[in-house]
Amino acid sequence: MSGGGTSPDYVFAPHERPLLPGSPATPAHPTSRRFAYFAIGVFVGLTGGFGNAMVTTNLANIQGSLGLYSDQAAWLTAAYLMTNVSMSLLLVKFRQQFGLVTFARIFLPAYVLVTAAHLVAHSYTTALIVRGASGIAASALSTLCLLYIIQAMPAPWRLKGIVLGIGIPQLATPLARLLSSDLLERGQWTVLYVFELGLALISAALVMLLRLPPSERMKAFEPLDFLTFALYAPGVALLCGVLAQGRILWWTEAPWLGYAACAAIVLIAAALLIEHNRANPLLNTRWLASRDILRFALVATSVRILLSEQSYGAIGLLTALGVGNDQLIMLGLVMVLATIAGLAASAITIDPANLGRPIFWSVALIAVGAFIDSHATNLTRPQNMYFSQALIAFAAVFFMGPTLLIGILRALVKGPNHIVSFVALFSITQSIGGLAGTAFLGTFQVMREKFHSHSIVQSLTLADPQVAGRIQSLGGAYGKVLGDPSLRQAEGAALLSQQVTREANVLAFNDIFLLVTVLSLAVLVWIGIRQLRMYITGVNPMSEVLAAMARTRGQ
Template sequence: MLVRGDCRRPVSCIHLQRRGEGVMVIAPEPLEPIPRWEEHEKPSMPGSPSTPRHSWPVRFAYAGVAVLLSLTAGLGTALVSTNLPNIQGHLGLTPVEGAWLPAIYLMVNISANLLLFKVRQQYGLRLFAEIGLPIYALVTFLHLFADSYPMALFVRAVSGFAGATVSTLATMYMLQAFGKAHMGQGLVVGLGLSQISAPLAWLLSPALLDLGEWRTLYLFESGLSLCCLAAVVVLKLPPGIRIKVFEGLDFLTFLLLAPALALFGAVLAQGRVQWWTAQPWIGYAWIGAVVLTAAAFMVEHHRTNPLIKTRWLGTKSTIRFAIGAMGIRFILSEQTYGATGFLRTLGMGPDQLQPFYAVILAGIIFGIAASALTFNQKTVIPQILLSIVLIAIASFLDRDSTSLTRPHDMFVSQFLISVAGAMFMGPLLLVGIMQALKNGPNYIVSFVVLFSISQSFGGLAGPAVLGTIQQFREHEYSALINADLDPTDPVVAQRLQVQGQVYGRVMTDPILRQAQGTAQLAQIATREANVRAFNDIFLLNGMLSLVLLSWSLFHVLRLALKDKSHKPTPDEAAGFQAAS
C-alpha cells in the first residue's frame, strides 16, 4: 500500500508501508496535477505513459512506430560494426583505431541508462522524446561529414547516448500497442525487436554500399532517424506522472560511475585487440574503473535516498540474477563471435553471409513470436531454461566444423541460437522487475542499471574471453602443425611441389616457386589451426551452457521445494515484508 505524508519538499524515493510497524512513509509529490485515470489507465510507475484503451488502427500505428524506432536504435552501430573494414579503409585507420568506433558507442550507451530513467520520471516522456530524437537525427546527419577520425569518434559517442533514448521509446510504443492487459507480451516483442538490427545490417549493407560506398550507410541511418522524429511528433505517447526525483548527489554518482563503466567497456573491447598485457594503459584503466566504482558505491551506500540500492545489489538473489543474466548474454557470443568469426576467417564476405543472416533474422522473428504466444507467469522460467538448452545444442552442433564448412552448414545451429536470443530477454527482464518491485518502486532504477550493465558487459566479455582463448589455441595448433611439416617428408615435399606449381606460369625461378609454395602451405596450416581453435570455442561454449543450465535448474528446484514445504504464518509474513 502506497501512502503519502505531509512534506514540505518532495523526496526522491517511494517506500512500501511495513506491516505491523505502523510506519507512515512519505511518497514523492507530483510535479503536475494527476488526471483522474480509470484503473486500467494508470501508469505502472512514474516515468511510464498511461495506458488508455486504443482502437485497433491506433494500436497498429503504435506498433509500426515501435518497429521503426527499434530498427533505428540499433541499426547505426550495427552498420558500423558490419562495415568496419570499409570505414577503416576510407579513414585510413589501423585495426586498433577502428575497434574504438563500436567500442565508444557501447561505453557511452552503458552509462546513459544511469540517468535516463530519472529523466523520464522528472521531466516527462514528451520532453524525453523531443530532446533524444532530434539529437539522434542531428548525430546521424553529422555522420555524412565525419571525414576525420576524431569526428567519427565524437559522432559514435553521441550516438551511444541518443541510441539509449530511442530504444526506450521503442519499448514504450510497443507496450501501447498491446495494452495493459497484455503488457508482458508487449515487453517480449519490444525487447525482441531490438535484436533484429544486426542481421538487417548484414542484409542491407551490400546493396547500400553499391549505391554510394560507406556514405550511403549514414545517409540511410539519417533518413530513418528523421522518419522516427516525424512519427513520434505525429503519434505521441499518452501522458504519465511526473515527480521530483533528482538530487545533487545523483550527479556525483553519475560522474563517478559513468567513467568507471566506460573504462570497463574500453578494456573489454580493446583487450583482445591490443592484447591484455602488451599495453600499460589497460592495467591503469582497470585500476581506475575499480577505484571509481568503489567510490560511487561508497557514496550511494551512505545516502538517505540513493540512486543505486547497494544493499539490494549485494543480496544473494540479486547476485544470482546478475550472474545468470550476464551468463546467458555471454554464451550467446557463440553466434556474434564464434560462428561469424569462424566464417569470416574462412574468407566469407558480406555477400556470402547474406543467406546466413537471413536465417538468423528468421530465427529471431520466430523466437519473438513463440515467446509472446506462450508467455505467462508459469512459462517465464521454462522459456529462460529452454533458451540455454538451445544455445548448448547449437554449440555442440558447430564443434565439428572444418575448413570446408560454409554458411549453409550452420543454418540449423544459428537458427536455434537466434530463437534462444529472442526468447530469453523478455522473461528475464520480467523476473528481474518482479524481484525489484518486491522492495518498492524506487528499486527499479537500480534494476535498470543492473540489467543494462549485465547485458552490455556480457556481450563484451563473450568476444573478449572467447577471442582470447581462440588466439591461444590457434598458436598452439599452429605450432603443432608446423612442427610436423618436415620438407624431407615425401608427403610434405609433394605438397610443396604442388603448391609451387600454382605459380609456374608467372614464376620461372624454381627457388622462388618453392618459397611461394612454402608460404602458401603455411597459410593453409594457419587456416586449419584457426578451424581447430574455433571448434574448441564451440565446445567450450557448449560446456559453459550446460554449467549455466545445471546451476539455474538447481536454484529453480531449490526455490520450488522451499516454497512447497514452507507455508509462512501471518507473523512470519509480516516479518518478511518488514525485512524486504
C-alpha cells in the same frame, strides 16, 4: 493526443494511471490506434538498433575507408557502448522529472542530428565523437520502442508487450547483415548512414504524429546523483575500453590496459560507496548485493557471454575462411526469421510465475547450436550453419524478455526507486556482458590458434615426402612467372604456411564452440537444479513476488 507531464485535461481511471513516474498512462485505445502504436514502436526500435548494428557488421569496410588499424576500429564500437551503458542511469530519472514530451523533444532530434553528423565525420576523431553521441541517442530510442509497444497491448497482454519491446531492437543486427551489402554496392560506407538518417527522420515524424499518453512527474534528481554519475560513467567507459582492446593489443603487452582496469575498479567502487551511504540512492547497493539479484546478474551475464558464440564465433569463423558480407545475406535472413520466431514464442509462452523455464530452454538451444558448429572444417560455409545459428538467434531473444521481467518485477516490489538500479544492472549484464563475451572468446581463440599452429608446424618437415610434394605442388602455380626453382619453392612454402594458419584458426574456432557447449551445459545444470528444487519444495520465488505486487497495488 499530447504526451508528457501531468495535465488537468486528462483524468485516468486508477488502472490506467502510470505504473511509475516517467512512464506513460495506459488508457484504453481503439484498435486502429493500437496498431499505429505497435507499428511506430517496431520502427523506432529498429532505428535505434541500427545505430550500432550498421557499424558492427561493416566494421571492416569503415576501417578501410578511414585507414584505421584494427585497435583503432575497435574504439568505434567501444565508444558507442561507453555512453549507451552509462546513460541508462540518467534517462530514467530524466523522464521521471521532466516527462515524456521533453524526453522525446530532446532525444529524437538529437538522434537525427547525430546520425546526420556521421555524413560529415570523415576523420577518425569526429567518428569517435559521433559514435559516443549515437550511444546516448540510441538508449532513448530503445526506451521509446518499449513504451510504444506497451501502449499497443491490451491490459492482459502488457507483459507480452514488454517482451516484444525489449526484443525488437535485437532484430537490427541480422537485418543490418541482410541489408548492408546492397547499400554498400550503391556507394561508400556513408550510404549506410544516409539510410540510418532516413530512418531517424521518419521515426521523429511518427513519434510527433502519435504521441504517448501523458506521464506523472516527480522530483527525481538530487545533487549527489551527478557526483555518482561523474564517477560511474568514466569507470564504465574505462572498463569497456579494456574489454574492447584487450584481445587486440593483448592483455599483458599494453601497460595502459592494467592502469585503465585499476582506474575503472576505483571509480566504480567510489560511486558504489557513495550510493551505499545515501538515504535515497541512485543505485541501491544493498538490493543489488542481495542473493537473488546477484544470482539474476550472474545468469543474465553468463547467457549473454554464451551468445557471443554467434557474433564472434560463427561470424568470426566464416570471416577467417574468406566469406564476405555479400555471402552472409541468406544466413542473415535465417537469423531474422529465427529472431522473429523467438520473439513470438517468448511473448506467447511468457508465464510470470515461471520465468526460469524459457531461460533454461534458451541455454539448451545455445548448447545444441554450439555443439553442431564444433564440427566445422575449412569447407564450412554459411549454408552449413543455418540450423545452428537459427537455434542461437532464437535463444537470444527467447531468454531476454523473461530475464528482464525477473528483474523488473523484483524491482517494482521494492518500490519505484529500485527501477534505476535495475536498469543500470540490466544494461551492464547485456552490453558489457556481450563485450566481455567477445573479449573472452577472442582471447581463447588466439591462444588455441597458437597452440594448434605450433602442433601442425611441429609435424611438418621437408623430409616428409607428402610435405615436399605439397610445397612443390603449391609452388607450381608460379611456374609461368618464376623460373627459379628455389623461388617457386619459397612461394610454395609461404602458401603452405597460409594453409596451416587457416587450419589452426578452424581448429581454434571449433575449440570455442566446444567451450561454449561445456559452459552452456554447466549453466543448464545450475538452472535445472534450481528449477527442480522449486518443484520439489513447492516454493516459487516469482509467485511470492507477484503476490507482493498484488498486495502493493491493492493498497
